[in-house]
Amino acid sequence: MTPFDHPDFDGHEEVLFCHDRASGLQAIIAVHDTRLGPALGGCRMQPYPDPTAALGDVLRLARAMTYKAALAGLDLGGGKSVILGDPARDKTPARLEAMGRFVEGLGGRYWVAEDAGIGVADVRVMARATRWAAGIERRRDPTGRWVDADPSPATAWGVFRGIEAALAVVYGDPALRGRRVAVQGLGQVGARLAAHLARAGARLWVCDRRARRAAVLARRLGAEVVAPEAIFTVPVDVFAPCALGGVIDARTAETLRCRIVAGAANNPLTDADVAERLAARGIVFVPDFAINAGGIVNIAAAAAGLDAAGVQRRIEAIGDTVRRILERAAAEGRTPLAVAEALARARLEAAQRNGPRTS
DSSP: OOGGGSTTOOSOSEEEEEEETTTTEEEEEEEEEOSSSSEEEEEEEEOOSSHHHHHHHHHHHHHHHHHHHHHTTOSOEEEEEEEESOTTTTOOHHHHHHHHHHHHHTTTSEEEEOBTTBOHHHHHHHTTTOSOBOSOOEEEOTTSOEEEOOSHHHHHHHHHHHHHHHHHHHHSOOOOTTOEEEEEOOSHHHHHHHHHHHHTTOEEEEEOSSHHHHHHHHHHHTOEEOOGGGGGGSOOSEEEEOSSSOOBOHHHHHHOOOSEEOOSOSSOBSSHHHHHHHHHTTOEEOOHHHHSTHHHHHHHHHHHOOOHHHHHHHHHTHHHHHHHHHHHHHHHTOOHHHHHHHHHHHHHHHHHHHOOOOO
16 A cells, blocks of 8 residues: 555655664654645654554644644644654664654654654654754753753643633533543643643543553542543543544444543544544534644744743643634534634645745
8 A cells, every 4th residue: 555545645745664774663754744834743653563554643643743733823834753663672772863864864844853652862862863853952840950851741731721721612611620531541741631630620530551650640639540441431521532542433432421522642533523423422522633732832942943932822822722613613513623624724725825924
């Protein structure tokens, strides 16, 4: 199967299959759209069952990054990369440097950053071979320590603001006190989101494939742990998917017992038909690329020339974007996913006609 034949191909500008004989690297880079600016997107590493699955993942993720940057008001395009392999076993400096060389070969059309299985330290290794690496600078935290630039706090805070906006639209009140929320996935973003929700007074149900992690966080936050397969059926106000994508398909869409789906996971729905199924059940789906944009905004400073104030303004604006999408969807009788995609495409088309806007 060629990229053109793949069901997830969406007019991507460039798909690069990368193989480095010396290190054994096998990777794919997808550049979806650069009408607004150079493509920015993380590099993910995981043991895909086969190359076709990896291709589908990178094509979907790159497209989502295009829409995410467009809705966040960034002069950036969308791209993504995946490395085939188990990060616990197959990640080596030689493979990371080889990945950096492939990124460098694109001449700045694609900026690489961290993602699942690839941390900031790994991107720094790639940066030995490429100038086009984002999110690798160090910053001082509130205690004065130098720490890695981690997009997870920005992503989690943006999702929290988006959940507040969704509650305001659905219930007429953004307050989380007393609201019931199920958080699926307690990685760097999911755990931070759960902490924000707990501090705001929400009642939490949590799950993670790593049972110990879920138990420790639940004790700290006063949450209830449920089995991963049971998280879909907990009766809640908000279901927050914060693990990997594709967790809500035609079957799980029928088992959800919530009013709102809003989380940090990229591509949580298997396809657009699932959005229609959720809407038919009265469940409001907040598009992932609208609500989880905090991370790309955070790492866009290098690629888009944003200062700290500009970054913070755009993260806080995520709630306004979510509210606008949901209100327009309700008024027009369309799914929020369809509305969000239309808004993103409108900005891309305007850029094609007039050139990218300044930030």
